Amino acid sequence: MMIPILNISTQALFGQLLLGLINGAFYALLSLGLAVIFGMLNIVNFAHGALYMVGAFCAYFLLNLFGLGYWWALLIAPIVVGALGVVIERTMLQRLAGLDHLYGLLLTFGLALIIQGVFQNYFGSSGLPYAIPPELQGGSNLGFMYLPNYRGWVVVFSLVVCLATWFMIERTKLGAYLRAATENPSLVRAFGINVPLMITLTYGFGVGLAALAGVLAAPINQVRPLMGADFIIVVFAVVVIGGMGSIMGSVVTGFMLGVVEGMTKVFWPEASNTVVFVIMAVVLLIKPAGLFGRTA
Amino acid sequence: MLDATSQPLLELAGLQAWYGESHILHGVDLDVRAGEVVTLLGRNGAGKTTTLKSIMGMVGKRAGSVRFEGTETIHMSSDRIARLGIALCPEERGIFSSLNVEENLMLPPQVRPGGLPLDQIFDLFPNLKERLSSQGTKLSGGEQQMLAIGRILRTGATLLMLDEPTEGLAPVIIQQIGHTIRKLKAQGFTILLVEQNFRFASTVADRYYVMEHGKIIDGFANSELAANMDKLHTYLGV
Numbered sequence: 117m118m119i120p121i122l123n124i125s126t127q128a129l130f131g132q133l134l135l136g137l138i139n140g141a142f143y144a145l146l147s148l149g150l151a152v153i154f155g156m157l158n159i160v161n162f163a164h165g166a167l168y169m170v171g172a173f174c175a176y177f178l179l180n181l182f183g184l185g186y187w188w189a190l191l192i193a194p195i196v197v198g199a200l201g202v203v204i205e206r207t208m209l210q211r212l213a214g215l216d217h218l219y220g221l222l223l224t225f226g227l228a229l230i231i232q233g234v235f236q237n238y239f240g241s242s243g244l245p246y247a248i249p250p251e252l253q254g255g256s257n258l259g260f261m262y263l264p265n266y267r268g269w270v271v272v273f274s275l276v277v278c279l280a281t282w283f284m285i286e287r288t289k290l291g292a293y294l295r296a297a298t299e300n301p302s303l304v305r306a307f308g309i310n311v312p313l314m315i316t317l318t319y320g321f322g323v324g325l326a327a328l329a330g331v332l333a334a335p336i337n338q339v340r341p342l343m344g345a346d347f348i349i350v351v352f353a354v355v356v357i358g359g360m361g362s363i364m365g366s367v368v369t370g371f372m373l374g375v376v377e378g379m380t381k382v383f384w385p386e387a388s389n390t391v392v393f394v395i396m397a398v399v400l401l402i403k404p405a406g407l408f409g410r411t412a
Numbered sequence: 413m414l415d416a417t418s419q420p421l422l423e424l425a426g427l428q429a430w431y432g433e434s435h436i437l438h439g440v441d442l443d444v445r446a447g448e449v450v451t452l453l454g455r456n457g458a459g460k461t462t463t464l465k466s467i468m469g470m471v472g473k474r475a476g477s478v479r480f481e482g483t484e485t486i487h488m489s490s491d492r493i494a495r496l497g498i499a500l501c502p503e504e505r506g507i508f509s510s511l512n513v514e515e516n517l518m519l520p521p522q523v524r525p526g527g528l529p530l531d532q533i534f535d536l537f538p539n540l541k542e543r544l545s546s547q548g549t550k551l552s553g554g555e556q557q558m559l560a561i562g563r564i565l566r567t568g569a570t571l572l573m574l575d576e577p578t579e580g581l582a583p584v585i586i587q588q589i590g591h592t593i594r595k596l597k598a599q600g601f602t603i604l605l606v607e608q609n610f611r612f613a614s615t616v617a618d619r620y621y622v623m624e625h626g627k628i629i630d631g632f633a634n635s636e637l638a639a640n641m642d643k644l645h646t647y648l649g650v
């Protein structure tokens with residue numbers, strides 16, 4: 117079947133839509149973590165892409181050193197990287213509390229370079245293969261398009277994780293502590309809540325989400341030391357568009373921009389690499405706080 | 413022989429406090445006994461808010477001694493101090509805009525048994541009950557003050573510190589807050605109050621301290637208020 121006016125097959129259209137949704141799923145997971153971290157720590161976490169890569173490498177090591185497959189990796193990699201995040205927060209980021217944003221940005225940027233450098237030193241720049249788990253191989257014919265099972269799983273699973281995170285932050289008691297501590301940490305602490313511990317765990321949680329995204333990406337993109345470095349630039353654009361620190365904003369914007377990017381690939385392929393940045397520029401001009409950001 | 417009730421619940425000796433480099437409190441001495449309502453008076457900038465924040469452990473640096481139930485707290489973080497049973501209702505009220513009224517009310521954790529049950533808090537402040545799902549900062553100034561007081565009554569804290577609870581409020585709401593303070597006192601709460609409005613303070617306070625330039629310069633009981641009126645006018649410049 118063809119869409120007559122544009123001469124583009126629906127097969128190609130839906131194919132790109134799915135690719136867009138998958139990219140969107142990664143944008144959403146990564147920008148969600150960045151938003152949570154920015155809200156509590158006031159730090160723009162430039163190490164996010166590197167920790168996403170570490171998550172993917174965790175999956176690779178778990179399989180090749182310990183024989184633990186994909187499903188274990190989905191559980192263990194976020195815990196390992198989350199623990200690494202806790203150490204980073206306690207030993208480094210905590211010392212930056214109260215200083216200008218710039219220090220956190222420089223520190224996490226430096227960390228990203230170091231982590232990526234170490235992995236590049238041992239693994240070069242080429243990709244290591246990571247197979248799709250047997251349960252998710254193959255695909256289904258939906259009539260209008262062919263849906264590879266693994267890709268469908270990535271979209272659904274990230275959506276579930278994003279919504280669960282949103283629910284946890286917006287609808288639970290723990291989330292109320294988080295939101296309150298984002299607004300006025302010293303008062304929340306004066307109510308008897310251990311805010312520094314909450315901040316540490318928030319960073320661990322945020323980078324744990326990045327690691328989860330890394331595991332999801334391993335069977336799609338292979339495992340490469342620089343897999344996060346290119347990707348994270350687009351994710352930062354997504355965060356800026358959605359509005360720094362907005363939870364729902366980062367999720368919606370992540371999926372939306374993935375789809376917009378995919379559609380651009382269909383209708384104007386040359387622009388597909390820049391469309392996110394063009395949108396970012398326009399949003400910054402019209403609504404500097406971002407689409408979902410509160411005007412401070 | 414000292415009996416248990418003559419031991420102050422809160423005892424400040426030579427308390428000093430700094431915000432960064434600025435030295436604000438220069439040795440504050442005061443004590444509050446269990447069940448008392450004590451009011452801290454003083455001009456703008458005298459250091460009243462800073463005194464409450466220092467008791468709570470919320471200033472950058474403090475020195476001297478702050479004892480609560482005999483426990484020295486000068487080296488404790490504010491979350492640990494809160495868990496001893498001290499709660500602050502801050503001058504700016506501190507209602508969270510990203511939380512609704514119910515979440516604001518339920519935010520402070522229970523630090524001790526014996527806090528007021530929710531229905532008693534709603535008896536004191538019926539307005540809150542009707543606005544539970546509103547955004548916290550959408551409440552009127554008076555309602556926000558009720559919320560700020562109400563949320564610390566649940567926690568079981570025995571010492572409540574209220575920083576200018578009547579500031580900027582209509583007379584009828586000031587009366588309601590006065591009524592609340594008397595009721596809380598009758599229930600056995602101990603209250604350290606900061607007030608500029610000593611006409612209001614005189615309806616609730618047992619004793620007064622007067623602050624100037626980060627020090628306590630005078631103190632007297634409510635029964636001595638009339639005798640001290642002239643002095644007080646000079647201290648407060650009113």
Ligand SMILES: Nc1ncnc2c1ncn2[C@@H]1O[C@H](COP(=O)(O)OP(=O)(O)OP(=O)(O)O)[C@@H](O)[C@H]1O
Pocket residue numbers: 431434436454455456457458459460461462463503608
């Ligand atoms: N965060 C801060 N950083 C630096 N200085 C401060 C800070 N907060 C208060 N001060 C200064 O400390 C002094 C005491 O202030 P404080 O707020 O304790 O006074 P106050 O007696 O509560 O006054 P008011 O009646 O106006 O509330 C003032 O000189 C004030 O400028």
Ligand SMILES: [Mg+2]
Pocket residue numbers: 460461462503575
């Ligand atoms: Mg004050």
